[in-house]
Amino acid sequence: MKHRADVLFRTIALGTLLLALAALGALVYDIVSGGLGRLNWQFLTSMASRRPEDAGIYHALAGSIWVIVLTGALALPLGVAAAVYLEEYGTRSRAARLIEINIANLAAVPSIIYGLLGLGVFVRFMGMGRSVLAGACTLALLALPVVILSTREALRTVPGSIREGSYALGATKWQTIWYQVLPMALPGILTGLILSLSRAIGETAPLITIGALTYIPFAPDGLWSPFTVLPIQIFNWVSRPQAAFKENAAAGILVLMLLLLVMNAIAVFLRDRFQRQGRP
């Protein structure tokens, strides 16, 4: 009896997995068959255009890369510093617990709320305008909770014996954190960062809210430049009536997926590299 239940459960589990994979496969097939024909060098290097056959993704791809690099540059130091404070320096006070709960909650806040916050704080109050910098600041806020949570998790996995070993050699708390704890936690920190950036790169709502343009004929040339990003361009193409723009949208989705794959590959590479460091 027990054995049969086991087989039944295995079958159900396998079926569910296959169903999910089939849905994903159909989706990927649909996009690849629709977009692969459009995906060429011209598509990658051309700007937006009213004529679908001339239109390209360059401005949006450049915009996405600008925004994501800046987002990472803002979220990593802020997130790691916040996590180090909470985990290593913060006391177990009621205020600290309140902050902890709030950070966990922030990770679940809908992204459009961050867009409204970005519009109010960065675009209007701080006068950044509809710039790449305002977009990156907004997405950095969005990425921060995940970076903080995963960094704290990574800091907790560093064994106490390593900290004690460092203290026993006359290291200060900061030296112990900087030279021993953070390097050991680095693989976990990077994984969290790339995961949160992967979420941020697919975000459309907050960027539309702060005024990223849906049509823009040039790539950003600095922090204060107006910009668009891949998901917005894809959304723009999907909503056009001409069938040829649908092909462009599919090709744009392929580019976005490839970008995500590249980012994840970098994450895996960095993690393996740092994990191997100092190990036989």
Added chain:
Amino acid sequence: MSVVTPSVASLSGLTARPGQPPARADAPVKIDVDRMNFYYGAKRALDGISIQIRANLVTAFIGPSGCGKSTFLRSLNRMNDIIPATRVEGTVLIDGQDIYAPGVDVVELRRRVGMVFQKSNPFPKSIFENVAYGLRINDMARSKAELADRVEESLRQAAIFDEVKDRLQDSALALSGGQQQRLCIARALAIRPEILLMDEPASALDPIATQRIEELIYDLKKTYTIVIVTHNMQQAARVSDHTAFFWLGRLVEYDRTDRIFTAPAEKLTEDYVTGRCG
């Protein structure tokens, strides 16, 4: 080695202390603890410990698990400060200075009082970097050449240099357990402490590796004051000059090691060393 005049506190407490006459009373007092209590939160883990540990000798702490010997060892370089809600009463003098006095630099104290842990804890870095770390963070080497010299000297002192000299850049985690522990000793010696605290340094090692550590301890006491916690009474008998027996957070007896093992003054000590209790 500086000769220390015993403080008033240590003299006044002399008669009240258990098993006070250490054999080599000619050796200067390095660590002088007077009526020290230690608390984890509300729980008292050490109760009125008074002991004078002499320079350039090996002093062993023995006693059953949970008797406070490790806690006491860790209070000598204020390692317990890391644990929240711990508290110390009484005085702990090292070279006549109260290490728990306000304004004492804990970092500087730990540089003078090195420590080797029960479970070897090399950093996940190269063998060289493990030893160089303490020198770097304390700014103790002015040049690369000096750094390399001090690393080699420390590895030699810990009797591990010949085994690792061809692979200093390899990971320390590739070493065997016994080698890792000797590397940790080298790491502690690199910053030239005056006192070396060892918390059951051989408890996780096989007999051959244990023997090497014990030989090392014998060599090191020429230069350092060594305090070693051990579960293993044969080990205490082999390596130490003085032995202190702890029981339920109290120091029961402290005397020359040969007397502790052959003619202890306390019945409890005799029962413990002969294996009748604990």
